[in-house]
Amino acid sequence: MRRDLRFEEVYPYPLDVVWRSITSREALAEWLAPNDFEPVLGRSFEFRSDPKPGWDGIIRCKVLEVDPPRTLRYSWVSANGAVDTLVRFTLETVPEGTRLLLEHTGFRGAKSLLISFLIGAGWRKILRHRVRATVERLAAQP
Amino acid sequence: MELAVHFKMSLPAVSQHLRQLREAGLVEERRQGRQRIYRLEATPLREVADWLSHFEDFWRTRLVKLRDHLDAAKAKPAGTDKEPE
Numbered sequence: 124m125r126r127d128l129r130f131e132e133v134y135p136y137p138l139d140v141v142w143r144s145i146t147s148r149e150a151l152a153e154w155l156a157p158n159d160f161e162p163v164l165g166r167s168f169e170f171r172s173d174p175k176p177g178w179d180g181i182i183r184c185k186v187l188e189v190d191p192p193r194t195l196r197y198s199w200v201s202a203n204g205a206v207d208t209l210v211r212f213t214l215e216t217v218p219e220g221t222r223l224l225l226e227h228t229g230f231r232g233a234k235s236l237l238i239s240f241l242i243g244a245g246w247r248k249i250l251r252h253r254v255r256a257t258v259e260r261l262a263a264q265p
Numbered sequence: 266m267e268l269a270v271h272f273k274m275s276l277p278a279v280s281q282h283l284r285q286l287r288e289a290g291l292v293e294e295r296r297q298g299r300q301r302i303y304r305l306e307a308t309p310l311r312e313v314a315d316w317l318s319h320f321e322d323f324w325r326t327r328l329v330k331l332r333d334h335l336d337a338a339k340a341k342p343a344g345t346d347k348e349p350e
Binding site (some may be wrong): 125128130133136140141144145150153154155223225230236 | 325330332333338339340
């Protein structure tokens with residue numbers, strides 16, 4: 124099973140502009156989620172999305188590395204700790220502008236998968252769907 | 266009991282989760298004397314085995330928004346809050 128996510132994007136803008144967009148509270152609110160981020164090592168902050176059934180909508184984070192204007196790393200914990208992961212942004216100047224590398228790592232195996240089933244946002248829907256399918260299957264039996 | 270020792274939660278809590286999994290059709294329960302034997306139902310699990318796709322979609326959507334944000338910031342003259350026409 125895959126454990127890591129990795130995205131690479133090139134933006135036709137200078138390094139410092141892209142850096143601001145991943146470190147400014149207002150910018151982050153615009154493209155990621157409302158937050159109380161501060162680019163200070165050791166600082167805890169939260170991203171807050173709309174709560175969904177089974178999920179409070181809160182992602183709890185802590186700045187683990189901040190090296191302007193190139194590297195930003197923070198912990199990313201949600202769903203009562205079932206998702207206990209790391210997010211890292213790495214910026215690099217390229218001829219076309221700025222390359223952003225986004226890595227979301229630390230997803231564990233089946234244990235957190237099972238717990239996520241029960242408390243994660245998307246999984247609730249799947250479970251409900253499954254329950255209905257199971258009920259319908261049972262109802263169809265003589 | 267054997268299952269429960271792998272989790273940092275109480276036995277009743279594990280039972281509760283197992284019951285939900287069973288109701289959801291994700292595990293099958295069989296009683297053998299005082300023991301309950303659980304078997305994983307592979308098919309529904311396989312449907313979501315690639316659970317990272319949830320986060321993959323999340324970030325893909327967000328990175329498109331980041332690009333839009335950068336484009337809008339570029340188009341917007343400094344010091345104004347008005348959206349470009």
